[in-house]
Amino acid sequence: MFIIKEFELEGRLGVIKTKRGKVETPAFFPVIDPLKQLVSIKEIEEIGFDQIITNAYLSYKRFGEKLISEGIHNVLNFDKVIMTDSGAYQILEYGNIDASQETVMNFEKAIGSDIAVILDKPTGDVNKLDAEKSVEETLKNAYEAVKLKDDKTLWVLPIQGGRYLDLIKRSSEESAKLPFDIFAIGSPTVFLEKYSYKTIIDMIATAKNCLPPEKPVHLFGAGHPLIFPFAASLGIDAFDSASYALYARDNRYMTDYGTERLEDLDYFTCNCPVCSKYTPKELMEMDKKERERLLSMHNLYVIKRSINRTKQAIKEGRLWEFLVEISRYRPEAYEALRSLSKYIKQINKYNPRYKGNPRGLRFYNEENLWNPRIINYKTWILTKYLPDEKKVILRQIPKDTRYCMGEDGREVIYYTPYIGLIPYEICGVYPTIQFHYYDPIPIQVERDLINMVRVFIIKMKKLGYDIIVEASYNNYYSHDIGKEAERLKVKVNWK
């Protein structure tokens, strides 16, 4: 049902198999509005989405009994995966709507949803008491839903708790015990709109830490390209949102870093089919409906690109580097990266230590030091690694690592910024393979290197190893390492 093809950080590439077809994850489900959809489902498919989500409640309002007699795939004329939301969000928006779990789930079964959300009680941005209520009520709903669900549909259980991490924890722990096919983190929309990515990161990490790793996890209402890679790095497998259409209604043009008002643009900064065909001015002069439709399409193309970049980065084992790059898109993204680094242990649980044939890593600043795979490697060097020989030499790495060489009777260990220490034998094994950085390195990165060398020397001395450090007067960090070694009373060969 859910096949994981590739792990990277806490994220993964996978396939959700439904009765109708498969969803390649991480996946984005565009929200189809049964009442006022401007971009046709055919166009959405052409943009590259093989799955959509729509609202069971609004669909019924729009299409009535036809949905049951013909099935939702026929009514919408879409033969790929359709997910239906129970309409709980409408309950949140319009107050209580009278519908029982049984009515809702039977309806979703009857219309032939491939993936269906049970009726839940979304949290929204409320006080803690109300948030707690939504957690408990959703759990009650869940127990009832377990009895009502069939085997053909994939059933989705929402996790509640809003920004209250203890509530998310309780909601996730209890939900994890129940036999649902997919879990979904509910209602982060309020935080997404404010770009409070830090909050979202905490919410996701808390939930994921309790949920079974073999189940897909969906994030409700996330529709901005900047959040996908961050959420995916913590193991979010699916997203849905109507943002592409809602922004367009407001003349808002999605960019990698946020949105722009169409009237503020002289040039399109994107090369999607819409932006390649029109200028901002031409769009502004169009009929409102047509402009809205084209802007919606542009927004979907931008979303698609972000999903693809995320997938490619997972595939290449470069997801952290990708996050470092996009952390320059806005300060909130940088904060999100910082927040992620709080969850290193959780992230490294499934993060592969080595990945086959990765391209060269690129290092810029301390954010690269937080790369969980590199932290993992350094921890291994400092806690598990013991040199074969009792004589150890610490040497600055040559510019071209192909010139790394071993020596008879002595263990050669290279020192280098960002990675720290590399024993000769594993030069060339990821993550100690090819890497690029600019010179001089930032202060924090040099401090990190010197600190690692110090800790290693102290340990080696305690274990009775004979250590020589090679240092150079002509290189700032090599010089500082030499000085540090002298302070530790280790022999230094100055060059």
Added chain:
Amino acid sequence: MFIIKEFELEGRLGVIKTKRGKVETPAFFPVIDPLKQLVSIKEIEEIGFDQIITNAYLSYKRFGEKLISEGIHNVLNFDKVIMTDSGAYQILEYGNIDASQETVMNFEKAIGSDIAVILDKPTGDVNKLDAEKSVEETLKNAYEAVKLKDDKTLWVLPIQGGRYLDLIKRSSEESAKLPFDIFAIGSPTVFLEKYSYKTIIDMIATAKNCLPPEKPVHLFGAGHPLIFPFAASLGIDAFDSASYALYARDNRYMTDYGTERLEDLDYFTCNCPVCSKYTPKELMEMDKKERERLLSMHNLYVIKRSINRTKQAIKEGRLWEFLVEISRYRPEAYEALRSLSKYIKQINKYNPRYKGNPRGLRFYNEENLWNPRIINYKTWILTKYLPDEKKVILRQIPKDTRYCMGEDGREVIYYTPYIGLIPYEICGVYPTIQFHYYDPIPIQVERDLINMVRVFIIKMKKLGYDIIVEASYNNYYSHDIGKEAERLKVKVNWK
């Protein structure tokens, strides 16, 4: 003939008017290969290029006398701007070709080129003696060309010198005296291929410093999206390259940061019309010619996007911020940014001090401190600004700058990371308008702030001002400023 509409850093938005039509700069001229062009000129126009460049020598080989009888616009079926290269590059590639300046220029006139390069002697990656020879010979060519040129065509004089900055200086100084319409920096292709952006930055800055600012400057052979914003920031107005086609021939897929081999991609990380329609696998399975054509088109879409992003950033007065963002695309780009910061004085010559209605600035790290406009502002504060009142209070800026307030009888000056000091009266005037950064700020940024406050206090004390510093125990940089003020024996109000 060349109208500058907008300045930003040393770059500009402009319009080159030719006899046939206009070129909006910064502009990219796709190189049309008369012998083996796969993407049609019609398609190139549809991608969004209103100007092309082709080789006079190769065109003649392909089309013969027809070029003269019908004119190049009719033969190529393109009624927008056509630039012709004399074929000097072929001379560099294939050794000496027998053609006189007169033959070449008369041919370019006869076929109706809108912009024509005189016959020059390109430098390439040669030793200094040969480079010097190419400078002197090109200058000799130039003197001859002055006599031969007409008034209808825009004539382009190449600047030579390769990577030898003293030669570029001589070439530019002499060229600047001659009445050409456009100058072009020659043969940086060897450095572009190696991503030696630092070298290119030095070459451009040296040439631009000698060339008249009112003339457009072209950079030959630059065809990667990453170089455009850097070159444009130093005042390069036009580019040309065949890279889009050459890369495609090699199955190389352009990205923001470099190129990828098509076979290494599982997902397209771009959303141009080509990437939106096909998957990497589908392209791989195509007929070679068709794949090459589609890859060429993708590459052109990527180039177009970079040009547009550059233009929009110039328009918005955010070019430096854009460079900071893309400096994360590869370490060589970061080095280029560092190199740029060597030319602050030159850059600030035409860089507007203030720009109307800029959106909020985003700060990440010390690269933002190098923003020439901010350096300009800080220099002004430290050297020119004098408070109206003899009593001065230095106060931490409130989170929301709308709450900045003046005080009777005292000059309130706010301190804040990145910008430094902001007198109350100019709060809200660019660059002291809205800005965003994450907390805590990097060490270097805090040092910069404390240093600026120190220099300011010392100056104010010397001038007999009465200074009070407000500092807080609860904020790290405010605390450090308070401590610094105490060391300088200034009264500190601790909170």
